[in-house]
Amino acid sequence: MTTAATALGAVWPNAVLLAECDPSGGDLAYRLPALDGGVLNPGRGLLSLGAVARRGLSADQIHEHTQKLVGGLDVLAGLTNGEQATGLTWLWGTLGRALAAVPEADVLADCGRLGLYPQTNDLLAAADAVVLFTRASLDHVAHLRERLTLLDRRVGVVVIADPRSYRASIDEVRRIVSGWDVSFVAGLAYDPKGADLLSGQWGGRLDRSLLIRTARELAGRLAAHVAAETVADQDAPRAGSVPRLSPEPSNGALP
16 A cells, blocks of 8 residues: 555655554555655654644644655655554544644545544544545455445546456456446556555656556546535635545555
């Protein structure tokens, strides 16, 4: 899931912030290099933000706790382990509202696996769109259908698909979820080599990878979809950020 979220953030068509909001802990701080080539500070991000949020949290405070990855992507690094989340059960609704109001940027929030931490439902409630990621295998799609029953809102679905059966996999998942309240089914290539390149310096090889090529197509589609949904729901675009939250419903994860 970290790979998918980072790839989308790297090619997002608007100014963007990637927020790692998985209560079970994230790994951005350990997997991806900072702008200076060093490592991200694991103590700066959601953990430091939580320390000040008890006194109130505004959208303007968010960027005081962000860092930059190589390539310039702004990130709000997540917790480093699930134990840290036990003292922050009150945070998620407050965080969702603050992310929704971040000025002049969209927000991609990686929320981990849906259903493990019910308190994150307060964060999901502030999102303009919720997108579930799954593999095309039978067990993962079964988990996806189970997770769809947990949500009382419309969602999008993205299939992490083998390039050898890319379109067929997406079409099969689309057929399986056709009876649910799913707004779209799209794809992202399963590309371990591209994922390895993403963890290093951006270059021409990465830009030509299946991961980035399909991520660019998906990012454009998601940005257009949320803009259209916002106009339809409110008759005019809302000022502030557009959080796009991406829980992972299945047991699989990109490398």
